[in-house]
Amino acid sequence: MTGKALLEVIRLSTTFRNGNGGLHVLDGLDFSVAEYQFVALLGPSGSGKSTLLRTLAGLLPPSRGRVVFKGQRVDGPPRGVGYVFQNANLMPWRTVEENITLPLELAGAANGAAAAKSREMVELVGLQGFEEALPRDLSGGMAQRVAIARALAHDPDLLLMDEPFGALDAITRERMGLELLRIWEARRKTVLMVTHDIAEALMLADRALVFSERPARVSMELTVDLPRPRLDELRYTPEFAALSRRLRDAIR
Amino acid sequence: MHGVSCPGLLRGSFVSRMAMNKDLMTNFPLSARRGRALAPGAFALALGVFLWYALIWLGGVQPFILPAPHQVWGRFLRALADGSLAGHSWVTLQEVLAGLALGAAAAMLFGYALAKSTVLEKFLAPYVVASQAVPTVAIAPLLVIWFGPGLASKVLVCALIVFFPILINTVVGVRSVPEDLRDLMRSLHASRAQTFRLLELPAALPVLLGGFRIGATLAVIGAVVGEFVGADRGLGYLLSVARGQYDVALVFVAVFTLIAMALSLYGLVALAERATLGWQRQAEQSRMTFNPTEKN
Ligand SMILES: Nc1ncnc2c1ncn2[C@@H]1O[C@H](COP(=O)(O)OP(=O)(O)OP(=O)(O)O)[C@@H](O)[C@H]1O
Ligand SMILES: [Mg+2]
Numbered sequence: 003m004t005g006k007a008l009l010e011v012i013r014l015s016t017t018f019r020n021g022n023g024g025l026h027v028l029d030g031l032d033f034s035v036a037e038y039q040f041v042a043l044l045g046p047s048g049s050g051k052s053t054l055l056r057t058l059a060g061l062l063p064p065s066r067g068r069v070v071f072k073g074q075r076v077d078g079p080p081r082g083v084g085y086v087f088q089n090a091n092l093m094p095w096r097t098v099e100e101n102i103t104l105p106l107e108l109a110g111a112a113n114g115a116a117a118a119k120s121r122e123m124v125e126l127v128g129l130q131g132f133e134e135a136l137p138r139d140l141s142g143g144m145a146q147r148v149a150i151a152r153a154l155a156h157d158p159d160l161l162l163m164d165e166p167f168g169a170l171d172a173i174t175r176e177r178m179g180l181e182l183l184r185i186w187e188a189r190r191k192t193v194l195m196v197t198h199d200i201a202e203a204l205m206l207a208d209r210a211l212v213f214s215e216r217p218a219r220v221s222m223e224l225t226v227d228l229p230r231p232r233l234d235e236l237r238y239t240p241e242f243a244a245l246s247r248r249l250r251d252a253i254r
Numbered sequence: 255m256h257g258v259s260c261p262g263l264l265r266g267s268f269v270s271r272m273a274m275n276k277d278l279m280t281n282f283p284l285s286a287r288r289g290r291a292l293a294p295g296a297f298a299l300a301l302g303v304f305l306w307y308a309l310i311w312l313g314g315v316q317p318f319i320l321p322a323p324h325q326v327w328g329r330f331l332r333a334l335a336d337g338s339l340a341g342h343s344w345v346t347l348q349e350v351l352a353g354l355a356l357g358a359a360a361a362m363l364f365g366y367a368l369a370k371s372t373v374l375e376k377f378l379a380p381y382v383v384a385s386q387a388v389p390t391v392a393i394a395p396l397l398v399i400w401f402g403p404g405l406a407s408k409v410l411v412c413a414l415i416v417f418f419p420i421l422i423n424t425v426v427g428v429r430s431v432p433e434d435l436r437d438l439m440r441s442l443h444a445s446r447a448q449t450f451r452l453l454e455l456p457a458a459l460p461v462l463l464g465g466f467r468i469g470a471t472l473a474v475i476g477a478v479v480g481e482f483v484g485a486d487r488g489l490g491y492l493l494s495v496a497r498g499q500y501d502v503a504l505v506f507v508a509v510f511t512l513i514a515m516a517l518s519l520y521g522l523v524a525l526a527e528r529a530t531l532g533w534q535r536q537a538e539q540s541r542m543t544f545n546p547t548e549k550n
Contacts, residue, residue, distance in 0.1 A: 015547075056437070059437075059441050060441070061437050061440060061441060077438055079441045079443060080441075081443070083441065085437075085438070085441050087434050087437075087438070089434065091432070091434045091435060091438055093435065093452075093453070093456070094456075094533050094534075095456045095457075095533040096533075102441065104438075104452070105442050107452070108439075108442045108443065108444050109443075109447055136533050137533075138533070138534075156442075251455075
């Protein structure tokens with residue numbers, strides 16, 4: 003299971019400046035993520051999960067420590083990272099297709115190549131027939147799928163996902179999780195996904211990291227050695243229940 | 255979140271006042287373009303003309319105080335036939351368009367810089383607000399003294415008068431760009447130009463065009479004020495000459511022409527909104543265009 007590390011987080015600390023001495027959010031985090039691994043990140047609200055993701059994406063410089071991605075220190079957004087935000091974060095004036103191809107347009111890809119990629123992505127996330135729709139005409143789940151397609155469009159090696167299904171109802175959420183799994187298996191990506199949902203983490207991830215209360219440290223690390231493909235029945239097995247209990251205890 | 259806040263002065267007074275303005279002005283001219291909405295409009299117009307006549311006949315108002323609609327119409331046709339109306343209108347229109355272009359360009363450049371730099375904003379905000387407290391009517395004579403009675407001084411009055419609302423709307427528009435979309439652009443290595451063209455401009459456009467709506471009508475006022483102070487051409491000049499000669503019918507002709515000009519400009523901006531803001535929320539869009547049947 004341990005391949006070479008794609009992402010290393012080394013003694014990473016982040017303190018936000020505020021009036022009284024600063025808000026210490028991340029406290030000396032140390033972990034690494036192997037290539038093609040699917041890692042779930044859990045933790046209490048406000049513990050710094052989004053802050054970590056923003057740091058990994060090079061959007062926020064850390065106060066101390068460093069992030070190394072593909073052997074290179076991150077200072078500024080590195081290439082090869084796809085970011086799925088806590089909300090879908092689409093551009094409301096662009097159609098589904100135009101939203102998906104934004105990364106290609108920014109990279110100066112030819113129109114033909116972008117169109118082909120867009121078709122492929124639309125198919126991947128199952129949005130055929132909605133290419134010309136505007137975000138206002140999409141359901142929450144569809145918008146989130148567009149966001150995922152957009153994050154995958156420039157074929158990143160690392161996918162950072164910040165509660166991508168947070169706004170969805172339980173059923174849609176499960177379905178989206180399965181779709182994500184399918185995409186992950188088809189594309190061989192490395193994924194770091196923030197979630198509040200223990201079952202979701204166990205269904206999807208190879209490994210789960212649990213953050214403590216702020217200032218966040220990794221309070222528990224769990225290898226999810228459940229067999230794949232993980233089918234729905236897995237939820238009702240004793241192994242699943244045991245892991246789920248361990249995670250719940252760690253979060254509490 | 256960096257600099258989401260405008261200083262109180264920039265925000266409270268003007269923006270809210272303009273937002274109200276915008277609401278009041280939103281539906282009117284566009285609804286008139288719709289067949290369905292045309293009938294009540296025509297009725298209101300007919301009623302107005304009727305009341306006008308009623309006032310003259312029942313009140314016994316003299317024509318040199320208030321000419322009858324047909325007299326105004328006749329004066330209109332004469333002014334049209336001798337070419338004077340078209341000539342004066344053209345002069346005023348040039349002043350308005352040039353002033354609007356100049357004022358808007360300056361306001362957008364300045365507003366963009368202000369929106370992007372908190373330091374610059376803190377430094378310049380007092381001047382911007384103070385400049386708005388100077389009544390344009392009062393400095394129009396100065397501009398005429400400095401720049402002569404020709405086109406230039408009127409263009410400057412127009413530019414000054416449209417500057418502030420468009421500036422404010424530019425600042426508010428650029429500030430309204432969601433921080434997450436900025437992060438998205440940053441994570442995708444968008445250049446400054448790409449961020450401007452693909453994010454800031456479309457995101458700020460609704461608010462910006464709102465500023466243009468107000469600016470378009472204000473520019474007409476600016477031109478007339480400039481012409482009142484000192485000019486030998488233009489509708490404002492025609493108006494003051496007609497008043498001097500007690501040609502009240504001609505005064506009405508000039509006033510109606512100005513109204514028509516302001517409404518046309520306003521309508522053009524509304525058309526631009528229709529063409530570019532189809533992506534906005536359905537509810538908002540139908541309110542704006544008065545056309546709930548047509549999607550996209
Ligand atoms: N740019 C910032 N400036 C100052 N404080 C910030 C900033 N971003 C986040 N914080 C603070 O850092 C803490 C962690 O925020 P973060 O968004 O990372 O939490 P989270 O774990 O993602 O929470 P949630 O599960 O609710 O999304 C919060 O207390 C938040 O207020
Ligand atoms: Mg978060």
